Amino acid sequence: MKKTIFTLALSLILGTASFANNDESINQKAVQSFKKEFAQAKEVSWQKAGDLVKATFTLNERVLFAYYNEAGDLMAITRNITTDLLPIALQTSLRKDYAGYWVSDLFEMVTGGQTNYYVTLENADHKIVMKSEDFGNWASYRKERK
Amino acid sequence: MKKFFISAALTIAVITSGFASDGAKVNKKVQSAFQKEFATAFNPTWESVGDGLFHVSFTQNSEVMDAYYNEDAQLVSLARFVSREQLPILVNRTIAERFKSAELLEIRELVNDNETSYLVSAKNDKGTTIARIYTTGGYQVVKKIKNVKG
Numbered sequence: 166m167k168k169t170i171f172t173l174a175l176s177l178i179l180g181t182a183s184f185a186n187n188d189e190s191i192n193q194k195a196v197q198s199f200k201k202e203f204a205q206a207k208e209v210s211w212q213k214a215g216d217l218v219k220a221t222f223t224l225n226e227r228v229l230f231a232y233y234n235e236a237g238d239l240m241a242i243t244r245n246i247t248t249d250l251l252p253i254a255l256q257t258s259l260r261k262d263y264a265g266y267w268v269s270d271l272f273e274m275v276t277g278g279q280t281n282y283y284v285t286l287e288n289a290d291h292k293i294v295m296k297s298e299d300f301g302n303w304a305s306y307r308k309e310r311k
Numbered sequence: 312m313k314k315f316f317i318s319a320a321l322t323i324a325v326i327t328s329g330f331a332s333d334g335a336k337v338n339k340k341v342q343s344a345f346q347k348e349f350a351t352a353f354n355p356t357w358e359s360v361g362d363g364l365f366h367v368s369f370t371q372n373s374e375v376m377d378a379y380y381n382e383d384a385q386l387v388s389l390a391r392f393v394s395r396e397q398l399p400i401l402v403n404r405t406i407a408e409r410f411k412s413a414e415l416l417e418i419r420e421l422v423n424d425n426e427t428s429y430l431v432s433a434k435n436d437k438g439t440t441i442a443r444i445y446t447t448g449g450y451q452v453v454k455k456i457k458n459v460k461g
Contacts, residue, residue, distance in 0.1 A: 205407070225395065225403060225407060227396065227403075229400065242400055244400060249397075250396060250397050252399070252420065252422075252427050252446075253376075253389060253391055253420055253422060253427075254389075254422050254425075254427060273399060273400060275399075275400050275401055278401070278447055278448070279447070280399050280400065280401055280446055280447075299425070300422075300426075300427035300446055301422070301425050301427070
């Protein structure tokens with residue numbers, strides 16, 4: 166499971182996740198699990214990619230994504246956010262410690278009952294991906310020169 | 312155990328903040344620590360909240376924030392009002408489950424001992440509940456106030 170989550174996080178960060186629209190072939194175990202887990206979900210659509218299926222939906226007026234494996238287990242919930250929606254300690258850390266960077270991607274990911282945030286920061290020379298270790302600190306996840 | 316009591320005292324202080332201002336005299340060490348941590352803070356107002364704690368209310372990045380310092384100038388707690396959109400997914404889910412038929416009065420984000428949690432005040436026909444929701448979605452009632460009959 167850890168490997169699947171790592172691969173999912175990395176593909177979301179790199180933007181390489183490709184999901185094919187194919188409602189008919191969506192695993193019904195995943196669909197049933199989803200209906201049980203997110204009974205109030207609206208505007209649900211399904212996509213498939215490799216071993217995982219992805220549900221895009223609206224809940225409490227927020228767009229969320231849920232990822233299921235073939236057994237119908239919920240692997241992750243994610244949502245794209247802006248900096249002002251980060252918890253205050255993470256937001257403050259970005260403003261203080263990475264003032265020279267701009268945010269090119271930011272999302273929240275829930276796996277195994279734990280929440281992490283992934284941020285992609287860029288300046289003219291570098292691109293840094295960081296993962297929140299808790300709700301107060303960022304840890305470098307990937308760094309590359311442009 | 313002492314940490315627990317300070318944490319509980321801070322939670323109560325956050326709930327009741329804004330109700331009293333005694334124009335507390337704050338030592339320079341505390342003021343200096345505050346100015347270093349919140350360099351762009353606007354309009355700070357100080358008060359003493361007991362147990363050797365000082366509360367400062369201020370505006371930063373258009374948000375009203377509350378910080379709590381001890382006598383050693385350590386930042387022990389930070390709080391701000393947040394909207395539901397600012398809540399983590401698991402916290403929002405707990406609110407949806409626990410307060411289905413209640414009206415949400417206010418939500419505060421609270422950072423205490425490097426731990427983030429959310430204080431939610433919600434009202435229904437029986438009364439008002441103030442609950443603490445942890446980032447894992449865990450839920451703890453802090454205070455319940457019954458509606459006055461008649």
